[in-house]
Amino acid sequence: xxxxxxSRAYLLCFSKSKSLPFEWMxxxxxxxxxxxxxxxxxxEVIEHIFDFIASHRDRNSISLVSKSWHKIERxxxxxxxIGNCYAISPExxxxxxxxxxxxxxxxxxxxxxxxxxxxxxGGFLHPWIDALSKARVGLEELRLKRMxxxxxxxxxxxxxxxxxxxxxxxxxxxxxxxxxASIAANCRNLRELDLQENxxxxxxxxxxxxxxxxxxxxxSLNFACLEGEINLSALERLVARSPNLKSxxxxxxxxxxxxxxxxxxxPQLVDLGVGCYENEPEAESFDSLMxxxxxxxxxxxxxxxxxxxxxxxxxxxxxxxNLTSLNLSYAAEIQGNHLxxxxxxCKRLQLLWILDSIGDxxxxxxxxxCKELQExxxxxxxxxxxxxxxxxxxxxxxVAISAGCPKLHSILYFCKQMTNAAxxxxxxxxxxxxxxxxxxxxxxxxxxxxxxxxxxxxxxIVQFCKGLRRxxxxxxxxxxxxxxxxxxxxxxxxxxxxxAGDTDKGMLYVLNGCKKLRKLEIRDSPFxxxxxxxxxxxxxxxxxxxxxxxxxxxxxxxxLARNAPWLNVEIINENENGxxxxxxxxxxxxxxxxxxxxxxxxxxKDAPPCVTIL
Amino acid sequence: xxxxxxxGKAESELELGLGLSLxxxxxxxxxxxxxxxxxxxxxxxxxxxxxxSVGSKRAADxxxxxxxxxxxxxxxxxxxxxxxxxxxxxxAKSAREEEEAGKKKVKDDEPKDVNKKVQVGFIKVNMDxxxxxxxxxxxxxxxxxxxxxxxxxxxxxxxxxxxxLTGQFTKxxxxxxxxxxxxxxxxxxxxxxxxxxxxxWRMFITSVKRLRVMKTxxxxxxxxxxxxxxxxxxx
Numbered sequence: 001x002x003x004x005x006x007s008r009a010y011l012l013c014f015s016k017s018k019s020l021p022f023e024w025m026x027x028x029x030x031x032x033x034x035x036x037x038x039x040x041x042x043x044e045v046i047e048h049i050f051d052f053i054a055s056h057r058d059r060n061s062i063s064l065v066s067k068s069w070h071k072i073e074r075x076x077x078x079x080x081x082i083g084n085c086y087a088i089s090p091e092x093x094x095x096x097x098x099x100x101x102x103x104x105x106x107x108x109x110x111x112x113x114x115x116x117x118x119x120x121x122g123g124f125l126h127p128w129i130d131a132l133s134k135a136r137v138g139l140e141e142l143r144l145k146r147m148x149x150x151x152x153x154x155x156x157x158x159x160x161x162x163x164x165x166x167x168x169x170x171x172x173x174x175x176x177x178x179x180x181a182s183i184a185a186n187c188r189n190l191r192e193l194d195l196q197e198n199x200x201x202x203x204x205x206x207x208x209x210x211x212x213x214x215x216x217x218x219x220s221l222n223f224a225c226l227e228g229e230i231n232l233s234a235l236e237r238l239v240a241r242s243p244n245l246k247s248x249x250x251x252x253x254x255x256x257x258x259x260x261x262x263x264x265x266x267p268q269l270v271d272l273g274v275g276c277y278e279n280e281p282e283a284e285s286f287d288s289l290m291x292x293x294x295x296x297x298x299x300x301x302x303x304x305x306x307x308x309x310x311x312x313x314x315x316x317x318x319x320x321x322n323l324t325s326l327n328l329s330y331a332a333e334i335q336g337n338h339l340x341x342x343x344x345x346c347k348r349l350q351l352l353w354i355l356d357s358i359g360d361x362x363x364x365x366x367x368x369x370c371k372e373l374q375e376x377x378x379x380x381x382x383x384x385x386x387x388x389x390x391x392x393x394x395x396x397x398x399v400a401i402s403a404g405c406p407k408l409h410s411i412l413y414f415c416k417q418m419t420n421a422a423x424x425x426x427x428x429x430x431x432x433x434x435x436x437x438x439x440x441x442x443x444x445x446x447x448x449x450x451x452x453x454x455x456x457x458x459x460x461i462v463q464f465c466k467g468l469r470r471x472x473x474x475x476x477x478x479x480x481x482x483x484x485x486x487x488x489x490x491x492x493x494x495x496x497x498x499x500a501g502d503t504d505k506g507m508l509y510v511l512n513g514c515k516k517l518r519k520l521e522i523r524d525s526p527f528x529x530x531x532x533x534x535x536x537x538x539x540x541x542x543x544x545x546x547x548x549x550x551x552x553x554x555x556x557x558x559x560l561a562r563n564a565p566w567l568n569v570e571i572i573n574e575n576e577n578g579x580x581x582x583x584x585x586x587x588x589x590x591x592x593x594x595x596x597x598x599x600x601x602x603x604x605k606d607a608p609p610c611v612t613i614l
Numbered sequence: 615x616x617x618x619x620x621x622g623k624a625e626s627e628l629e630l631g632l633g634l635s636l637x638x639x640x641x642x643x644x645x646x647x648x649x650x651x652x653x654x655x656x657x658x659x660x661x662x663x664x665x666x667s668v669g670s671k672r673a674a675d676x677x678x679x680x681x682x683x684x685x686x687x688x689x690x691x692x693x694x695x696x697x698x699x700x701x702x703x704x705x706a707k708s709a710r711e712e713e714e715a716g717k718k719k720v721k722d723d724e725p726k727d728v729n730k731k732v733q734v735g736f737i738k739v740n741m742d743x744x745x746x747x748x749x750x751x752x753x754x755x756x757x758x759x760x761x762x763x764x765x766x767x768x769x770x771x772x773x774x775x776x777x778x779l780t781g782q783f784t785k786x787x788x789x790x791x792x793x794x795x796x797x798x799x800x801x802x803x804x805x806x807x808x809x810x811x812x813x814x815w816r817m818f819i820t821s822v823k824r825l826r827v828m829k830t831x832x833x834x835x836x837x838x839x840x841x842x843x844x845x846x847x848x849x
């Protein structure tokens with residue numbers, strides 16, 4: 001495999017590079033390439049070849065080929081992705097990749113998004129910044145997901161890395177706008193500040209003012225998740241002096257006239273997130289906005305609209321034909337008919353995130369208008385089914401989309417009902433699915449026409465969609481669906497299970513069958529110790545396993561931890577004392593939440609009392 | 615400060631129903647330990663285990679399917695799987711709609727459907743002197759006492775390792791009776807800051823926007839303001 005990989009890289013390199021001497025190119029093409037022969041080339045050549053290998057997985061592979069390749073790869077690696085911040089320590093990371101420039105870190109497990117993980121569980125950024133700073137790593141980019149970030153960390157970050165360019169924070173928490181102020185004030189070369197769905201304590205301060213007048217390098221600024229007021233004139237001045245600004249996403253505190261001014265001084269915008277226009281605007285304001293929008297001929301992506309009168313969406317008609325990405329999933333104020341009217345003109349749409357208020361009829365319109373659609377997410381506007389709402393989406397909308405959009409490869413769909421027949425049709429219509437996430441709002445709901453389980457429907461999905469990498473199942477499901485998944489889902493990397501299955505066999509089918517499985521998360525399903533312990537070695541090939549409200553016991557977890565010292569087996573126990581009562585430990589006691597992951601650095605030292613690491 | 619007598623009969627009856635599994639830590643004694651505690655996770659939504667009549671969590675088991683009713687979406691923690699950021703945005707919209715609807719009704723009416731869940735979601739709580747705020751889920755609380763207890767646990771018995779929380783206070787907070795160093799205040803929909811505890815609980819949760827644990831010394835102006843606005847309303 002390594003040999004084929006390197007040949008490919010080599011040829012790719014030669015096809016793109018004009019800087020290598022002719023005699024080398026000639027030699028490579030004429031000779032049967034082997035790694036030992038490649039080693040006759042100077043290191044710089046090999047490094048140059050490696051430059052073309054961008055994927056983390058491929059780079060990991062080539063570093064295993066030989067010692068000299070390992071060394072060359074280490075020093076030429078600039079981008080590192082760490083899917084679990086506790087799998088490795090910052091010190092070891094830096095020792096291996098001293099020339100690191102771009103780091104991606106993920107902290108809390110996925111189910112933290114749904115309040116299933118205690119707030120104080122972990123995922124702290126500070127040790128990483130501390131270590132990177134001390135080692136004087138030339139960090140330029142930092143991407144974080146579900147990490148706990150503090151103002152101190154942000155301050156240290158802003159002062160430690162002279163070339164720092166890009167900060168992307170997704171679903172993080174623990175910091176305030178003071179931290180943002182440090183970043184603004186001290187990062188001289190900042191290009192990107194992208195805050196997505198974070199919990200930020202907004203001190204309603206003047207953090208935007210902290211960007212010095214000399215800062216003109218901004219390319220992307222997203223503060224849509226901030227809840228407080230901002231200094232509008234500071235924002236306007238910042239945008240006016242940022243000629244490279246391509247992406248701007250503002251928060252609710254930016255009213256319509258301010259938005260108009262912003263767009264007027266940034267007609268080069270490609271990606272726009274709008275704020276709040278609560279009431280219907282005056283005719284004059286509306287006209288000014290529309291005029292400004294017309295000038296934004298490069299605009300391709302639109303989002304926001306969280307408190308918006310529907311008429312304001314119509315201001316964007318002049319550019320809607322150019323849009324490739326549209327996120328109206330927060331636009332709870334805009335009703336289905338307005339959404340449909342707008343979307344039908346967005347003929348170039350590749351990505352659409354929308355609320356189920358668009359209805360099946362709306363999805364049929366999308367199916368007939370948006371032939372370039374690749375990714376669709378339909379979110380529920382009424383998650384707890386409290387309103388008597390007949391306009392939400394059903395299996396009809398899903399089938400329509402699958403029939404009308406040939407390029408569709410990723411879908412997240414919340415609905416109240418589903419049928420096997422629909423899923424089978426969808427599977428046959430869209431064999432190219434990479435991500436398929438279906439969430440039927442009521443747990444364990446069967447096929448609403450036949451009252452049977454949805455095993456056959458999901459079975460068809462995994463059977464026909466041979467490239468499926470991510471799957472979330474829901475509705476009434478028995479062990480059989482897992483038999484199908486284990487049998488057919490050969491490329492599956494991530495599986496989410498809730499309220500499904502009958503016996504340990506279900507989980508075993510998945511663990512035994514899905515060879516590429518990396519992340520498995522299960523809640524409220526009857527899988528126990530037998531499944532957990534059947535193949536301990538499997539977990540070494542996976543990033544992590546989450547099981548909550550299942551049948552695994554403390555005894556089972558202890559046994560697992562004993563047999564797999566390279567795993568961190570965490571028990572999260574949130575009883576009223578926040579502490580596991582050790583004198584009452586009973587091995588037969590069911591574990592509320594289990595989270596295990598492979599690691600090279602052993603037990604972490606920063607776990608809170610509610611977490612016990614076995 | 616808080617007066618149980620002020621609460622309407624309907625509300626206290628409703629509270630009794632909710633309070634079954636929510637009063638000071640009794641939740642953990644229902645069902646299995648390690649799973650049922652409603653206060654373990656700060657401000658967590660009610661779990662299926664708080665409603666013993668709902669049935670086992672193994673709703674997928676076809677044998678039990680006929681017997682126990684499966685958990686409904688609104689009774690299960692973390693379900694449906696929607697990010698909290700998004701949930702809060704939806705809750706804010708519901709609250710706004712309720713407010714709109716409420717304005718149209720005659721003000722003196724009791725709320726017609728006391729059983730309708732008010733989706734306030736998680737609201738922010740800040741404390742003077744503490745940099746990082748937290749969030750509480752008002753839906754998971756049934757009274758001022760519950761709320762005060764949760765806040766006390768949150769800010770005063772937090773783990774030393776937790777960023778930003780105080781952890782150094784050892785005496786109880788007693789937020790509601792005006793006897794300690796701190797009082798609990800809230801910002802209502804009109805943007806006014808009020809002392810918590812003056813209005814019936816159900817009215818409070820529909821009008822509260824965020825909470826603040828304020829130093830008593832700073833809160834002196836508040837009582838006066840509240841009285842003034844009361845006087846204005848009476849006129």
